[in-house]
Amino acid sequence: MNRGIKTILSMTLVAMMGFNLASCGQDQGQIQSQNQSSEQSEQQEEASEGFSPKYSSDTEYKLSVVGTYSNFESLESTIDRFYEYYPNGEITYTFLDDYRNTIGPALAGQEPPDIYVVQPWMYGNPLFTSLFDDAEVLSAPELEINLDCIRPSVQWEMDNGQIVALPVFATSYGMLVNMDIFEKEGLEIPETFDELKVVCEKLKDAGYASPVMGANTSTTPGIGYAFAYPMFAKTVKDDRSIENDLNNLVPSAGEAMRASLTRLKELVDLGCIDVDKCTAEIEDDYNAVIMRFFEGDVPMMLCSGDVVSGTKKRESKSETFSEKPFRYDFYVAPSGDEGGYFMDSISILFCVNKNSATLDMTNEFIRFLTSDDELGRMALEKRLITPTKDYSLDEVYASLGDFPEERTVNFRDTEILDTAVKQFRAAAYAVVNGEMTVDEAVASYGTIPTD
Template sequence: MNRRNKTITSLILMTALVLSTVGCGQTQEPKQNESQSTEQSQGQQEGANKEFSPKYQSDTEFKLSVVGTYSNFESLESEFERFYAYYPNGELEYTYLDDYINTITKALAGQETPDIYVVQPWMYGDERFDSLFEGAEVLSNPELEVNLDCIRTGLRWEMENDKILTLPVFATSYGMLVNVDIFEKEGLEVPKTFDELKEICDKLKAAGYESPIMGSNTSTTPGIGYAFAYPMFAKTIKDDRSIEEDLNNLVPSAGETMRASLTRLKELVDYGCIDIDKCTAEIEDDYNAVIMRFFEGDVPMMLCSGDVVSGTKKRESKSEAFEANPFEYDFYVAPSGDDGGYYMDSMNLLFCVNKSSANLDMTNEFIRFLANEKELGIMAQEKRLITPTKDYSLDEVYASLSDFPEDRTVNFRDIEIMDTAVKQFRAAAYAVINGKMTVDEAVEGYGTIPTD
């Protein structure tokens, strides 16, 4: 097989991966580069954007496999090519596993196990995925020299005994796409507070923009209610974590925690900042339709998630309107609060190293190569997701997130809310903006709101 033949396989090859009885072929042991060993033994790299320095000789032969949830992982394949510049005699292969939730544990228990695999935060603590974490390399081991200092503090996932088993690859958030050209044309600045948002919406409506804000009228995470109001809800929990247990146990009285965010969401609709009926009629799904409607060029602000933003780059050429009249757009936190919006600094995708890898030295070397502001930034830029590093500068779309106030930032370690509680909030938000429930009814009905 040509070493540059990086394949993306389907469920058929996945089955072969799980059931194969043929052991993994032996690979040449990496040779320590004596001229560099002294420098590398000094410990973990200092400085988030220090250049990568190879530990092994350039003629080292190896074969590494990565498995994950993306059917197309072009940004990772670009990193393969960049790694070949240091180690041209290697072969890296990415495999998409269909039905990942049910196939990843089988893949790790098979004969030809992957060297690197994808995990997500919600998997931790779920007994179905215990083997994913039990079998993971400790990346914070100083002997590996993986530069985890480049990762934002809120995304460094310390587990028991402060061990770090995962490398965040992409981050995401919730907020809104902003048509920068419209704001410049109308002589307006992007609002930072809720009062400013109302004032801006008044001016935009006077200028002929019927619904200054739009979004997908769904109860999903990219939908209107979640993208606008959930960060405020999360900040409420962060400020008083004593409520978490009752929220997770669906105790009705815990619904009071939703009141402030749902009230603000209702105010957004009642004030006329967003026309829910227009959104329903013109945006039929929470991903592709959101992007394509935004590219029509007449929507000042489009509520969405970072995962939706990730689809914009490929769709620019698919929009006749955008091709004819391209415009600048950026992602901003939705200004739901009196003092400003709330930034949900959320993980999107993480890598674990299989500590039983037959190619463990070079697998760790590839992770060490990735753990750099430059490489992770390039990957995020190509995927158009948020970088997990401290430097947002590579992708101007997310420049507004740089130096966002810490007191209005919520990361995954700040709250521990189970999916059942999140679904209650999503359902409540959807019911409120569509007039199916009042805020009082949603608050009082917590734990019993239909989520289907």
């Protein structure tokens, strides 16, 4: 069968439709089903053996999903596999522009979505209370959703112990590593900061002017945040008594930034990274980072997992990489004396609307999705980190598989609010660019200008 998902990109269009997300026409993103018994039996034979359908294969249904991605091809693939079990249905995906301000009205509309995206920062914000109040309890035993396949570090239990959101993608901060360069120069991937210093010196001697590169921005994929924030988060994890003051921008709380900013300054002062070169050659924190890395002469490129997610599609867009491809992997940046720190962060989650008109089939789709195979495939196609316990499907992230728990920081280990995060990002950018000393940045906490 020929099926595809055409995403609806305009929020204005969604408003015109009165949020009629579940009854879009064929030209508005509808995935239509054809009732052909011979094809049904063929598809059933090809379907994955790990999922046992609860309902008849001729069940008719309509489901709608809304989210933050304008292009959600990995979801399309999952839906296609779901159709192998339930071909007599249609599923629409709609990208909501300005999601922060449009998801609430969408849920309150006459025909609200059955499944919707949430992100961790939304929890606790009064603007998004309804997103969690209206969510199905996915941990309810009768739903038989295999949440055990989700690794504990990204399982999101509410205060009452219930799970109402399914992690779909995880992400982190670290560096893309050109494995061919390390093999050519006979070097091991550095695991500690001392090892990084030695490796950078050897790489400079071999002609690599800036062994480490990255986007010189104050954003999360930028140099300062990708390298130093995990160490800062570990400091907070180890002493959560400072968390309140950090979140309330108490000036004395800036002392918590000292160790990570000092290490960041050391990275620059030692010449491991040439900030001027990064500024001149990398124009933005996403596309330019990837395309510069694909030139093949950057041993280590600081970035986030969200940047890594864009690599697969851009391999063919880089003439240099197409002509001379190389192997690359993602590693935690070795900022600490004992090793780096793995930020095991959630990128997006799915919630099920408990008021869905087709709640049984919506829960069935989530049950189908919640497995090592399906979540792993979705992460692989998007090239983000799987939320499951099995990292092996995408070798780019294989280094994370056995990462020590004592140097892992997950989203439940800290509760650093966005205001504090912005202060750290601004401080790191100022230190990287020589606009502030570490002492000045620490002393200015709470008043550092942010974007």
